[in-house]
């Protein structure tokens with residue numbers, strides 16, 4: 001019986017791995033090196049532990065403990081390195097038991113600082129030429145201050161909320177990203193093709209925050225992928241267009257998900273949900289890469 005179960009589990013793992021098969025050859029794709037995206041590193045950027053999942057799944061899972069993964073995505077493009085999301089602050093790594101939010105709902109963990117993960121890949125923060133964050137919550141902009149050499153891409157309304165007089169009203173902690181105030185910034189009002197070749201496109205997906213955005217990446221072998229940001233925290237929320245209670249705007253959240261479902265139908269993209277630990281268990285992590 002056990003061997004049958006194991007065989008089935010193996011089969012399922014193979015089946016579900018199929019859309020996520022990647023080549024990790026160290027030489028990459030020399031033939032395609034002159035343009036577009038060459039590879040992407042999915043970096044473990046910490047975890048958020050909660051004692052009540054129901055805040056993300058209204059009406060369900062009251063009092064249920066849950067672990068959300070947290071990722072940063074380093075994209076190698078012919079024009080330079082781009083970082084999407086900067087994870088939980090490296091400062092949290094100094095606290096082995098994690099750091100609990102003032103409301104007691106979430107404990108953030110950062111087992112390995114982002115700076116260390118980048119070093120293992122062979123990239124220094126100053127090498128990053130382009131940086132964008134899905135939004136300005138602390139688990140996405142925790143290490144933003146490392147990337148002052150990069151051009152920042154932000155929706156204008158998110159920028160105004162983050163750098164305006166009252167960022168705390170949006171749940172933003174300015175200390176996380178204060179140094180980017182002096183950065184070169186491209187303020188967006190909608191979608192934006194970062195490199196002008198269609199390979200990396202910022203998609204405006206407001207709702208979780210006022211200027212939330214997601215990222216479309218066209219990988220050379222894996223094909224198109226949409227990086228969710230916090231448009232949805234779980235695959236099941238994405239499938240059901242279910243909105244957490246803490247979102248900035250519930251209607252916008254639903255509309256953004258509907259628009260991205262249509263976009264995915266059009267492009268054939270996979271959606272990779274940043275915080276869904278189970279889905280991410282099937283995606284190779286840095287220092288391996290996807291291409």
Ligand SMILES: [Zn+2]
Nearest residue numbers: 137139140230
């Ligand atoms: Zn988040």
